[in-house]
Amino acid sequence: MLKTLFGKNGTESPEPVKAEIEGVVPDWLQGTLLRNGPGMFSVGDKTYNHWFDGMALIHSYTFSDGDVFYRSKFLRSDTYKKNMEANRIVVSEFGTMIYPDPCKNIFSRMFTHLCNAIPDFTDNNLINIIRYGKDYYASAEVNYINQIDPETLETVGRANYRKYIALNLATAHPHYDEQGNTYNMGTSILSFGGPKYVIFKVPANASDKQGGLALKKLKQVCSVPCRSRLYPSYFHSFGMTENYIIFVEQPFKLDLLKLSTAYFRGINWGTCLKYDKEDETLIHLINRTTGKAVSTKFYTDALVMFHHINAYEDEGHVVFDMITYKDSNLYDMFYLENMMKDTDDFIRSHKLWSPPVCQRFVLPLDVDKDTPVGSNMVKLTDTTATAVIQKDKSIYCQPDTLLVGLELPGINYKFNSQKYRYFYGSRVEWSPHPNKIGKLDIVTRKCVEWTGEECYPSEPVFVASPGAVEEDDGVILSSVVSLNPERPPFMLVLDAKSFKELARASISSSVHMDLHGLFVPREDRQ
Template structure:
């Protein structure tokens, strides 16, 4: 039953559809919520194996004068065009490897094998929407991004990071500073001197209009050598404070030799990620201005992370929060066969699925030379996180657990890189099917929730009220789908402070479950 909403082919709604409103959408809420996620899972007689393989479907919810309009379009990537032209899946994705037609002759098949030894990844950008300069791009974790028009959702351009900077992989979760500049990072696999992690910045005033891509003005902030030349760390996001970049080099690693030979071995790229539970997790702290890493080695136990929540500096410490796992089984949970299972099935086998844990780490910035070994260097009073000095002058960090069972975190982004109190997320416990959204008060450690039977809300997005001073003065937006055909999909609008429902905008079209997105405020007329 669950596969009917999580693994079923979606359809486009290319023209705006006016939603039916119950309740009242605040008049001040003016702009468009862009959402991205997988929406097409089979063509012809072929079906993808994994939910993260489905071809990207871009959604928009436009809020104007108390009304809501919905539209959606498939991303017209090269991958989409090749697949739809052939009416079958012909481009490999992370969890689905596609092989040449068996009727091809042996020479053609050998040539294809050689071309795939160093893979040119798909441009099926299904994870998030990124703003670079004045432009918006659908993104995944590869070297390609596709530019979209945020109003029409048309695919208007395609960019390859490698044309501007040596990157094979890049995150879909950048940061934006107070000036509108975009910071992001990626991995350079084929680089002189071995693989490196590269952090870069795209200025806020650049645009892709008239053939000039925003990426043309990107600047490299720094690079960090990988600890292992054959096993670079996988990462999905990173942290940023006023003065520092936080990069967590986790023991969830990409096996480069396995990646290069995946085609020959008959395995998908997803199997090239391996978690080494015997290894440690190293935390890199990099000065945003100088590009130089702090010399102290900070480390913690083996863990897996996908999403950072927020980070800030306080009284000589860097504080950062993220969602951690004790293993790497989360990716396996999203194979379509697993997603078709009911939540009760996951409960029975919960020892296999590690729950998300919201944890706080604290790094001391100034360590005096005469500090005794085994001293806890954390002086903050509102956390139990520790950072203990070792004999070799490294610092072993242990986190403070904030909550278990919240993922896809979001904050009031005006508090990004600042001390904050609240974050919002999807409540996921022992299945991949979120049926609640929550708001955590970090001070009280209390979580309030919104839930409704047979409903599955997407990642909550915070939009601040005009002139808001209090951190939770605003609304939460979440796209909700249902198993019940009598319940149409709707955009949920919650009061962020009380977590009570203000409105729901029901859509008379098919809406598919999505992943991440971005709210684009309405621009004031010039």
């Protein structure tokens, strides 16, 4: 059954499709929810191995005066164009390595082999939508991003980070400050002196009237040397407070030697990731203004994490919440052969998958070197997280567990980098397939849920009500698909405070499961 949901090619709806509304969509909800995710898994007689390899399908849900309009288009990346022209998959992805056509001559094959010794990654940007300046880009975790028109979903250009900053990989989860500046970070694999993690900023005024690329005004904030020259940490996101960047250097690592020889070994790039459960996790705290790292060494036990939730400063501490795993099996679970297992098979094999754990870490900013060894430096009373001083004056951090079984977290972004109370996410209790939406109250530690029969909701997105003062005054939006072919896909609108369903906008068109996105308010909304 899951094969029809996760392995089937999606189709485009390039013209707006008006949804059928049950309930009432608030009149104040004006704007467009952009979504991104894999949508094409086979071309000709070739099929991708991994769900994260599928070619990007961009979706939009436009809310206008109580109505909802849906459209979708495949991202016209260079990868898409090459695959469609050849009528087969000719560009390698992280879970699928492609080799030269055997009909090519020996010189052509040799050139392809040499090019793949140092990978120039795909531009199939299927993970998220990023705003730089006033421009919107489909993004993944590679050096390429593709600019899209948020209204028509047309692909209008491609940018390469490497033209503006030394980066081979970059996250698809940036941060935006109150001024509209965008902060992001990535890895420079081939840096002089060894690989580095690089944090950069794109100013709010980066877009110009001539349509020039926003990346032209990119500025590096700082760089952090990798603790290992051959095994830089993999990371999917990072944290940010008013004054600091939080970067978690986890022992889920990229094997550079294996990566550079993957093509010759006949393995895909995804297998070049390895988890060293015997290693520790380092936590870097970097001043956003000076670009200098705090000298104190903060560390915790080995873990794997993909998504930060939020971070803030509180009475001389940096508090940050993220979703952690005890192993790296989650990536393997998304190979299509695993994704297409029946629900019962997933339940029987649940031991192969560790559930997501929402955890809070606390870092003390003022560390007195005369403090006795073994002292807990956390003085906050609303958490059980600890930060214990060691003999070498490093700080060993133990987290406070907030909840088990919530992923794809979202918050009221007006509270990003501030003390907050609520976050929302996809409930994943027995498999990586979400089947509920949850809202966690961090103060009471109570989670309320929305559940729909045979429903698979996407990442929940919070949109605040006009003039909202309370943190949860707004709506939650989620695109919902189903295993049941008789049940049409729909856009779900929940009251964020009560978690009651306000409306569902049913789409008379094919809609595919997506990953991430963002809401773009209508320009005339105050």
